[in-house]
Amino acid sequence: MTVLKGIIPPIITPMNEDESINEPELRRQVNRLIEAGVHGLFPFGTNGEGYILTEKEKERVLSIVIQETDGRVPVYAGSGCIGTKDTIRMCRMAESLGADVLSVITPWFAKASDEELYEHYCAVAKAVKIPVVLYNIPARTGNSLSPALVERLSEVDNIAGAKDSSGSFDNMLQYLERTRGKDFTVLSGNDSLIYWNLLAGGGGGIAGCANVYPGTMTAIYERFMQGDLEGAREAQDSIRSFRDCFKYGNPNTIVKTAVAMLGYPVGKCRAPFDRISPEGLEAIRRVIDENREAGME
Structure with a gap:
């Protein structure tokens, strides 16, 4: 089974001016990130605009990423849908293409009980053979995976981990506490x-900023594993100025805009999520210039 660890970028989906997928640039981004030392790639996550891609586009993007990765790092496929039946179909598609791990976001829009979420994830895990990672991001979906529910799901065959994007360190700590030893x-x-x-015993992170600074983000994990806690903390702290730019718009749009400013023709996010104020654009440029002088990459 694939070991879940390290820094895994939710790789952005480059687009042309007509919002079609820029396939050559997608391949370039795959190689850029792998060469920087990332430990996996996660197509059509939140930063990959999975919420706005069609199923055919997702299949094409995943095929390209798997082909270009060529086994160098694991590929995590974002394959969650609102319904259980649709989620199983997407998971099986990803598995058939050669994905290594499935990242399954909670259903959204309609409120689900813990028991409904439990049955949903059990059905998905039973339908495939590759590992399933739970994806908790309640601010975007309206549904939350409680620590008690994650503990129950950690006992299910094929459910191998959880990505916590709640923003609550205590919530993530409870995930760790309730699954310790498993x-x-x-x-x-x-x-x-x-x-x-x-520090708390987790495996790393699925990090949107790794699209912008893959070397710096990877250094957090690598330095930590080498016992260089001070160096790992320095790498962690160094992304603060860029994270502060998120106040100017959708974080996905900020990340993609920054990658474009670095000289990569990745295009904009799909409308209507494609606008940043002039003030925001200037702030991103200033931070990128400052971080470039500081040697961040």
């Missing part, structure tokens, strides 16, 4: 908490 990995979905996740 073959279950907790990953931070908040880039600011990766170092603290590792």
